Amino acid sequence: MANQYVLGIGLEVTAAALGTVSKQMIASTENMRRPRLKRGVLGMGIFLNVLVGPLVDATAYAFAPQTVIAPFASLDVIFNACTAPLTLQWQGERLTWKHLLAALLVTGGASLAAVFGQDESSTLDQFELNRQLLRWHSLVYFIVEGVVVMIAVTLIKRDGRMKGLALGGVAGVLMGNVFLVKGFVGLLRIAISDDDWSAFETPTPWVLLFGAVIGSGLGTFFMQSGLRKYKGVYMVTIFEGMHITTACLSGDIVMSEMSQSSWRQYLLYWASISCIIGGIALINYISTDVELDVDSVIGVVPSSFTGPGSYRHPGMIMSRSSSVYSITSMVAAASFRAMDGTCDEPLRDAPG
Numbered sequence: 001m002a003n004q005y006v007l008g009i010g011l012e013v014t015a016a017a018l019g020t021v022s023k024q025m026i027a028s029t030e031n032m033r034r035p036r037l038k039r040g041v042l043g044m045g046i047f048l049n050v051l052v053g054p055l056v057d058a059t060a061y062a063f064a065p066q067t068v069i070a071p072f073a074s075l076d077v078i079f080n081a082c083t084a085p086l087t088l089q090w091q092g093e094r095l096t097w098k099h100l101l102a103a104l105l106v107t108g109g110a111s112l113a114a115v116f117g118q119d120e121s122s123t124l125d126q127f128e129l130n131r132q133l134l135r136w137h138s139l140v141y142f143i144v145e146g147v148v149v150m151i152a153v154t155l156i157k158r159d160g161r162m163k164g165l166a167l168g169g170v171a172g173v174l175m176g177n178v179f180l181v182k183g184f185v186g187l188l189r190i191a192i193s194d195d196d197w198s199a200f201e202t203p204t205p206w207v208l209l210f211g212a213v214i215g216s217g218l219g220t221f222f223m224q225s226g227l228r229k230y231k232g233v234y235m236v237t238i239f240e241g242m243h244i245t246t247a248c249l250s251g252d253i254v255m256s257e258m259s260q261s262s263w264r265q266y267l268l269y270w271a272s273i274s275c276i277i278g279g280i281a282l283i284n285y286i287s288t289d290v291e292l293d294v295d296s297v298i299g300v301v302p303s304s305f306t307g308p309g310s311y312r313h314p315g316m317i318m319s320r321s322s323s324v325y326s327i328t329s330m331v332a333a334a335s336f337r338a339m340d341g342t343c344d345e346p347l348r349d350a351p352g
Contacts, residue, residue: 008063009114012072015057020079022048024087061182062189065257067117067269070178070247071110073240074276077103080236099237102283106241109275113248116269117257123186124255126199129208132255141253145246149173156222164291167226168238174219176246179254180212230291234283241280248273 025045032038060069085095124132132138152173155166187205191197199205226235248269251257258266 004063005068008060008069009072011056011060011063012069013075015053015060016073016075016079018048018053018056020076020083022046022053024083058181058185061178062123062185065117065251066178066182066255067248067251067257068114070176070251071113071117071244071272071276073247074107074110074244077106077237077240096286098286099283102279102286103237105279105282106237106244106276107279109272109277109279110244112272112275113244113269116261116265116272117248117251123189124183125190126187126202126204129183129187129204135256137256138254141250145173145177156225164226164230164234165238167222167230168235169242171219171223171226172239172242172244173246174215174222176243177211177215177250178247179250180208180215182255184208184212237283238280241276244276245273 022045025041025048029038029042029045032041063069082095149170152166152170156163156170158166184205187199187208191199223235223239226239258269261269
């Protein structure tokens with residue numbers, strides 16, 4: 001069991017590193033002027049982001065509970081905070097000790113949550129999953145989450161940091177229901193090991209997969225909107241904090257992963273989650289200059305894609321959890337540029 005935990009955690013750490021590298025490779029192509037190099041880096045970034053990263057990430061949940069695995073996604077915060085000032089210089093990122101402290105609070109809290117999380121892991125079959133999802137605890141969780149998302153969406157209409165907090169928070173909540181992926185992977189694992197695919201003749205695995213896809217797609221939309229307006233260190237910290245908190249909450253309430261824990265272990269676990277929330281609050285408080293300057297916009301999408309006069313922002317770095325959807329708009333823009341014969345031309349400055 002211990003070896004499986006180590007393997008699961010190792011896979012999640014690897015997925016976090018791959019996600020950071022791939023997303024920053026995609027973003028870096030916005031400033032490249034050599035066509036051959038640009039195509040090569042973009043292709044490798046897409047390959048890592050679409051195929052390798054998600055495969056490693058999904059595999060990690062097959063070896064340990066999501067209350068243990070999910071907190072390690074917070075390593076994205078550290079990776080991004082340490083590398084963004086170097087790799088995303090055109091965003092004007094500046095790393096201070098306060099930003100690092102906030103990132104460490106998020107990551108430290110998440111790591112402690114893994115320590116105090118569930119001690120045992122089990123793979124649920126189709127009938128056990130149905131019972132878990134239809135418990136009144138789970139139904140109340142789904143309703144409360146829906147209300148929270150709707151309230152946050154109304155806050156997006158505001159300006160300033162509150163809008164960035166709402167965008168990152170909604171994206172994190174929508175993508176944080178990793179029990180959907182874990183349940184689907186668990187059913188797939190049972191089907192392969194027992195050579196029994198009867199579960200996939202029922203709606204359960206397809207509902208789980210559909211929920212995961214929709215959550216990732218909508219979360220990507222909100223995250224992309226935030227990264228077009230706000231700096232990466234700010235947005236990624238908020239997103240990962242909410243993503244991890246939601247993953248741990250759903251693991252506790254929906255999947256009952258903490259049901260066998262002692263009160264001491266339970267309280268220490270949620271004290272660790274409180275550290276994550278504290279890191280989010282700190283990064284929001286100290287980030288006085290979180291919005292990207294209009295002058296940093298360097299690319300124009302052809303009118304056939306967005307209409308005359310529209311432009312895109314280079315800060316389109318998506319969360320690892322939505323890797324398939326995170327590059328959709330970027331690839332679409334590149335496709336239209338290729339159709340217009342401008343794929344290898346230097347990007348033009350935005351008008352105005």
